[in-house]
Amino acid sequence: MSFFARFAQNRGALIGLIILALIIAMAILAPLLFPESPWRMVQRPFLPPFEVDGFVLGTDTMGRNVAAGLMHGAWVSLLIGLVSTSVALIIGVPLGAVAGYYGGLVDDALMRFTEFFQTIPNFALAIVLVAIMQPSVTSIVLAIAIVSWPPVARLVRAEFMSLRNREYVEAARLVGQGNTTIILKQILPNTLSPIIVLASLMVATAILLESALSFLGLGDPNVMSWGYMIGAARTVIRQAWWLSFFPGMAILLTVLALNLVGEGLDDALNPKLARERQ
Amino acid sequence: MVYARLIAMRLLKAVIVLFLIIVFNFFLIQLAPGDPAAILAGEAGATDEAFLRQLREQFGLDQPLYVQLWHYVSGIATLDFGYSYRQQMPVLDLILERLPATLLLTGTAFVLSLALGIFAGSMAAARVKKISGSVIMALALVFYATPLFWVALMAVLLFSVYLDWLPAYGMFTVGAHYTGMAHILDVAKHLILPASTLALFFMAIYTRMTRASMLEASQQDYVKTARAKGLKDRVIQRRHILRNALLPIITLAGLQAGQMVGGAILTETVFAWPGIGRLMYEALMQRDYNLLLGIFFFSAALVIVFNIFTDLVYRLADPRIKEAS
Numbered sequence: 174m175s176f177f178a179r180f181a182q183n184r185g186a187l188i189g190l191i192i193l194a195l196i197i198a199m200a201i202l203a204p205l206l207f208p209e210s211p212w213r214m215v216q217r218p219f220l221p222p223f224e225v226d227g228f229v230l231g232t233d234t235m236g237r238n239v240a241a242g243l244m245h246g247a248w249v250s251l252l253i254g255l256v257s258t259s260v261a262l263i264i265g266v267p268l269g270a271v272a273g274y275y276g277g278l279v280d281d282a283l284m285r286f287t288e289f290f291q292t293i294p295n296f297a298l299a300i301v302l303v304a305i306m307q308p309s310v311t312s313i314v315l316a317i318a319i320v321s322w323p324p325v326a327r328l329v330r331a332e333f334m335s336l337r338n339r340e341y342v343e344a345a346r347l348v349g350q351g352n353t354t355i356i357l358k359q360i361l362p363n364t365l366s367p368i369i370v371l372a373s374l375m376v377a378t379a380i381l382l383e384s385a386l387s388f389l390g391l392g393d394p395n396v397m398s399w400g401y402m403i404g405a406a407r408t409v410i411r412q413a414w415w416l417s418f419f420p421g422m423a424i425l426l427t428v429l430a431l432n433l434v435g436e437g438l439d440d441a442l443n444p445k446l447a448r449e450r451q
Numbered sequence: 452m453v454y455a456r457l458i459a460m461r462l463l464k465a466v467i468v469l470f471l472i473i474v475f476n477f478f479l480i481q482l483a484p485g486d487p488a489a490i491l492a493g494e495a496g497a498t499d500e501a502f503l504r505q506l507r508e509q510f511g512l513d514q515p516l517y518v519q520l521w522h523y524v525s526g527i528a529t530l531d532f533g534y535s536y537r538q539q540m541p542v543l544d545l546i547l548e549r550l551p552a553t554l555l556l557t558g559t560a561f562v563l564s565l566a567l568g569i570f571a572g573s574m575a576a577a578r579v580k581k582i583s584g585s586v587i588m589a590l591a592l593v594f595y596a597t598p599l600f601w602v603a604l605m606a607v608l609l610f611s612v613y614l615d616w617l618p619a620y621g622m623f624t625v626g627a628h629y630t631g632m633a634h635i636l637d638v639a640k641h642l643i644l645p646a647s648t649l650a651l652f653f654m655a656i657y658t659r660m661t662r663a664s665m666l667e668a669s670q671q672d673y674v675k676t677a678r679a680k681g682l683k684d685r686v687i688q689r690r691h692i693l694r695n696a697l698l699p700i701i702t703l704a705g706l707q708a709g710q711m712v713g714g715a716i717l718t719e720t721v722f723a724w725p726g727i728g729r730l731m732y733e734a735l736m737q738r739d740y741n742l743l744l745g746i747f748f749f750s751a752a753l754v755i756v757f758n759i760f761t762d763l764v765y766r767l768a769d770p771r772i773k774e775a776s
Contacts, residue, residue: 185592289468289471291706291709292468292709292751292754292755292758293472293709293751293754294708294709294710294712294713294750294751294754295709295710295713296710296712296713296714296716296717297709297712297713297716297731297746297747297750297751298747300716300731300735300743300747301479301743301744301747302479304735304738304740304743305479305480305482305483305740306482306483377596381596381598384598385598385599385600385717388598388600388717389716389717389720389732389735390735390736391735400598403598403600403601403604404600407604407721410604410607410608410612411612414608417601417604417605418605420601421597421598421601421602421604421605424598424601425593425596425597425598425601426596428596428597428598429592429593429596432592432595432596433592
């Protein structure tokens with residue numbers, strides 16, 4: 174069976190992929206459909222949804238278009254999710270690879286370091302980091318990456334430990350390949366599928382984290398994001414339900430879609446496991 | 452004996468981790484843009500210069516870095532977390548005053564999510580090929596993807612604004628001054644929404660975990676033996692499968708403690724629940740970094756204590772681990 178056929182066998186994964194495609198389309202079309210800044214006041218404030226043409230989702234407390242904010246926010250959420258996950262991989266993969274490949278004291282030291290970061294409450298650490306570095310896209314990406322790399326390191330370490338004594342690795346050693354070459358060219362390519370699955374789930378978690386940070390007022394003040402929209406609408410929830418309802422649904426659907434896609438990838442990349450699970 | 456040594460080892464490890472967090476906090480203050488004295492004072496710029504000079508002397512900020520570090524660490528070791536100039540109170544007093552509310556909220560949410568998660572997960576495992584089982588798992592997937600703060604807001608909208616069943620804010624009715632049983636009922640009523648919205652996300656995790664763990668356990672030989680003996684399905688599910696499936700869930704629950712504290716920051720913010728999560732939000736709003744770092748330290752300590760606790764429960768639940776260690 175081809176990769177996509179295996180992926181498509183999981184119906185949830187297919188639904189997830191469709192939702193995700195729609196959200197990516199939203200992000201791409203945002204500057205075309207709403208070329209004006211989503212921060213601009215364009216109508217009277219507190220306009221309920223489905224009442225005035227061109228303002229399907231209504232306006233917020235400052236008369237800004239909710240639909241425009243939603244579409245521009247899609248871009249920010251996806252961007253922060255992807256970049257922070259990449260940074261987490263850049264930290265976690267080498268640490269896990271070195272720990273798992275060399276073992277011994279190096280492994281001990283690196284794992285203590287990883288454990289330390291796992292003990293600290295994630296979200297509290299992210300808050301402290303962003304608050305101290307001052308809120309910006311960069312500080313948010315860094316904070317999310319710093320709290321989310323430990324699972325990557327652990328996964329890569331476990332994979333390396335189980336692969337480092339395989340025959341093909343021994344063979345590479347016999348023909349005189351150095352440790353770096355073996356790590357990069359022999360073992361790492363064989364650990365990619367679990368890393369890809371984990372990464373897709375991490376993007377989902379990163380989007381949740383970003384939205385929670387901007388909900389607390391720790392978002393980049395120059396960028397419209399879903400979490401900020403909900404946070405700003407929190408105090409007027411009695412008058413204007415739509416201001417927090419729609420951005421929340423957007424977060425929910427994006428995170429759900431990414432989780433579904435992650436499960437589908439898991440089935441497609443690890444066909445043996447998927448069969449056992451059924 | 453084994454337990455005593457184990458606890459001693461875990462405590463030693465906890466002390467090391469907490470020490471590292473203190474050092475980490477110290478360097479965070481150094482990293483922050485601006486004058487550390489201004490940061491400790493919780494001000495962003497416009498502060499009286501004489502006051503800053505006094506602070507600089509008080510904290511020894513004119514001395515070399517390692518001396519400052521020593522002052523900072525020894526201060527916290529003697530439970531001196533500094534002073535919150537914004538709230539006009541020592542940081543420690545502020546935190547201790549708010550701690551019980553957080554413990555009540557996270558404790559309730561923890562028990563609730565664990566009980567409901569294990570219940571829903573075992574239902575789903577027993578109905579693997581039925582629609583009801585799939586519905587449970589679909590719901591768990593949705594709750595797992597729902598932002599905590601949003602579901603809290605939606606709960607306020609539905610249960611407080613539209614239905615008017617439950618209070619939306621605070622921990623007690625303001626001005627009512629209930630005592631005794633009436634007070635407990637009042638707090639319980641205020642607790643329902645925050646605790647259940649906080650529990651929802653974790654319930655989803657435990658549901659998925661319980662189902663997976665039970666399906667794995669049901670493949671074991673002792674289950675086949677039990678079936679061959681002619682035991683009823685329900686008895687096998689409960690006695691043979693669930694009991695063995697519970698162990699990994701306890702481990703996971705321990706690891707989730709940190710997440711629970713993080714979730715409490717959001718829930719307390721939405722519901723104005725007077726715990727350390729809400730205090731953290733206030734500290735953020737007021738740029739009160741000293742208080743912020745104090746709460747951060749405390750939340751880490753809370754998680755470590757909880758981890759030690761679950762570790763002990765785990766060992767009590769599974770005697771095999773004692774022999775292995």
